[in-house]
Amino acid sequence: MEPIADAAITDAVGFSAGAVHAGIKKDGQSLDLCLIASDRPATAAGVFTRNKVRAAPVKLSEERLRSGRCQAVIVNAGNANACTGERGMADAERMTALAAARLGLSPRDVVVASTGVIGVHLPMEKIERGIAQIELSPTGGHEAARAIMTTDTRPKEAGARVRIGGQSVAVAGIAKGSGMIHPNMATMLSFVATDAAVAPSFLRRALAEAVGGSFNQMTVDGDTSTNDTLVVLANGAAGNSPLDGSDRDSRAFADALLQVSAELAKGVARDGEGATKFIEVLVDGAASVDDARRAAKAVVGSSLVKTAVYGADPNWGRVLCALGYSGAEVEERRVDLRIGDVWLMRGGEIQPFDRQAGVRALSGAEVRVAINLNLGSGRGIAWGCDLTEGYVEINGKYTT
């Protein structure tokens, strides 16, 4: 597997994308509507928010993906089309119908995603006009990545190439964060395209596995959104015999999908609202992988850990506190804790440390917390960001 430099979702053969400023975002210029399409039918799988309040596009797209097929995705930013009742459902359906008409497809081959403010009806006239104006291009991936942003400060794109059946296959995707970010799912929106041929049932399994080790291990603010959507399309342009999970090529593909998903998830964490630092928490020696993931996520999600990282304050007791309420099995007298290269606890005993070294370990743009619970062999990683005045400022004034 090799990462793709400057990856775009259109690096997967047969995919094209395009975006316009339809006027949904208020700034009067940013891209806010994009279309991603395959030039041939594709197998598809999706993962959606488990929030019981689900946006109209989530309901519609989940239903559509039951077929295991999808050829295009239409996405708007600036309005989530959530809590919008029956009119919201009709609007979501109309978005797919308009996109399908542009592409000469059936609406059933198109899924839709929306992100932005909740509880406001979509400006359908603008969207209709916008869809008519989008120009698809095989190099349009970067535009699509920008068009799905809301408070994100930069686009998130990742890709990898992997050898399957003797040839190079691309897996590439985009994601947007940046508030209301917490599993399950975690990112609000992400789309991944591959030119590999993949059987629908294996694509679902590989996606579930990838999400468990990537988006679901990332948190910005603990709020699971109404709109979380991750869709992967596999159009088979590479001409390989469809991967069904039974061989080494399938494993290689699943690894690439996990890798690309993890890169996108880290990108979202790094660009959390108001974030100045990226935090990675590694938990080793847990009683199970689930426990390790749960513990890592509790630590990276703790408001007190996040503020301590922001202030470069080596107040490590907060890490222990979060471990304790994570739900994972924890025995204080076994815990090892290290932040950067500074040891703070070994076997549950406080390690005297140089305060300046502790401050330094928390002062870079990337902070790494390593924990060994010394209870088993479970290992898990989680990603997040610090909590700053910037987060408060952005979210105190979002609709204004």
Place this chain on the structure above:
Amino acid sequence: MEPIADAAITDAVGFSAGAVHAGIKKDGQSLDLCLIASDRPATAAGVFTRNKVRAAPVKLSEERLRSGRCQAVIVNAGNANACTGERGMADAERMTALAAARLGLSPRDVVVASTGVIGVHLPMEKIERGIAQIELSPTGGHEAARAIMTTDTRPKEAGARVRIGGQSVAVAGIAKGSGMIHPNMATMLSFVATDAAVAPSFLRRALAEAVGGSFNQMTVDGDTSTNDTLVVLANGAAGNSPLDGSDRDSRAFADALLQVSAELAKGVARDGEGATKFIEVLVDGAASVDDARRAAKAVVGSSLVKTAVYGADPNWGRVLCALGYSGAEVEERRVDLRIGDVWLMRGGEIQPFDRQAGVRALSGAEVRVAINLNLGSGRGIAWGCDLTEGYVEINGKYTT
């Protein structure tokens, strides 16, 4: 039942309290060590953090309260004696032994609580000197309330009088917050005294019930502390025949205990770190009381709701989002939502509202959110506070 104006824990007959500045807090002047004692044996019950990393005083006090008896409480602020291993346990035991010696009691009749920074050993010389200097007084309750504060900006005290067996009985307590505040339990420390005579088993039941409707419905930052402790002492100075839960007097006592606990919990929410506004969320019509409480707590605990309240931004979709991930049964098309007197949703349909009225509803010192899920008869309330730059500032620099 009547609230006690300017209540102090020593309003319960037979209780005295005192506090000193022992030098555990760094400011060189604040009270940081207090003793609360009954002049006669008392029945007692306690509720403690469910965090798996538990401070030494939590472990010791829980063990001691198995007897259902306790006559005094020794408390320090400025250091949590958490993550301090065997030395921490020995220090906690020594605190109870020193307090017991002052009072002529057995250490088994004394419980201990600590609050403050985690992972630092207690300065036992200062504590020993401090305990020797404390002077107990039947009007010392206000001092005790101040001595348990950490980043709290004001003491929390509440009391009520209730007629039991034809006479007036007092239930009075103190609490401290103000960060690392989230059930279960919620407050870091709270102590309640009553001169009623109460059978130990009923005292436990009444306490569990009171906590469920008070401290466990309050959140500041979602971090369940290592030190949460609530202890209630009932010394029987009122001379009533011990309440055992079988009669109307028992009900009246339980109500008073709930009332006092709820007042203290609200006081903690109101004084959350950096808070400028108090938030109350009422959920009605839930499928069960548990669902109602869970839903109310999810809304009041959402970082996005908290920041929207701070910024007086009527971005009400965030309330719906939090309801959806609360775990409570929610059907979007049934939900009614009101903030202050502004209706935002009825039967799942968006209600057009005047934006200025929405801003006003979020602009006072107290913000009330009312939700009807229209699914059943479960009702629950939760309390919290807004999330501000102040919280970030306080917690970025706590140990420095």
